[in-house]
Amino acid sequence: MTDICLRLNDEDTRLPAGTPLADALQAWHYADRRVAVAINGEFVPRTAYAGRILQDDDCIDIVAPVGGG
């Protein structure tokens, strides 16, 4: 199976083609974390994780709570 190139929080990474976002989050150890996800600058709701297949060159942002003013 071929790999696709991704940007995860502005870092290069690779995953097998056809990987759903839900599996990617598992692989990246975010599955049990309180996070939210955007792909290519668009919010991806949790309910869409399983059906969202990652594409080559996707830019994924995964964010968590921090202190803010």
Add this chain to the structure above:
Amino acid sequence: MNASHDDTLELYGETFASRFLLGTALYASPTVMQAAIRAADCEMVTLGLRRQNPASGDGDAFWQILRDSGCRLLPNTAGCRSAREAITLAEMSRELFDTPWIKLEVVGDDYNLQPDPFGLLEATRELIDQGFKVLPYCTDDLVLCQRLRDAGCQALMPWGSPIGTGLGLMNRYALQTLRQRLDVPLIIDAGLGAPSQAAEAMEMGFDGVLLNTAVARAHRPSLMAEAFADAIRAGRNAHLAGLMQQRQTASPSTPTIGQPFWHRDGG
């Protein structure tokens, strides 16, 4: 008698007993932050979202601390430089924190972190359409604030001065004009460095104060939070009580009638 016991802040139909909103950044430790939140006696705290390494559980721990505080969470879109970025981050916040509240920030300039009025208005319209309760961090420009209100904002958060400066109320004329011309709740957000500045804002008729740095960077953050809480209550009570009119000429407060040692001939 303390009038503020019965005096509440209404935001988007919800009632708050406290008029003090506190930020959760820049504290020396989570323990220091917790103590400051308690001392502030606030009901709403701001927080943000940032990229995070999964090896770090900091986000989960931070979330737990804030949940335990019992405060309502007001996520921000700090650092966003376009309406699109701010809208996306607001959508992420809504899911993560399960809240429609958003402190909307769109930065227009890196030097003074001045809000971009055009991006702010564009993002506000979209988020209001999506059902968000938008609290926009804006400048003190009257027309911008009118447009934000017309877009559906039921409260606005004009700056006192740029974030983190501690310069206080930079443009009193503009702020007084906002207060006179707008009938929605107005919360002074950013730039306050001293409790006296917060008291002045409340005396001018503003409905609340949001700040972070002045408390978090104090030598004793809890004590500073308490000082701000006292000042905000004092300023609000003074506003409700009605400040006297200033005048240029002196006027004795002690009666002049019956003044001893006074003689009609001036002797």
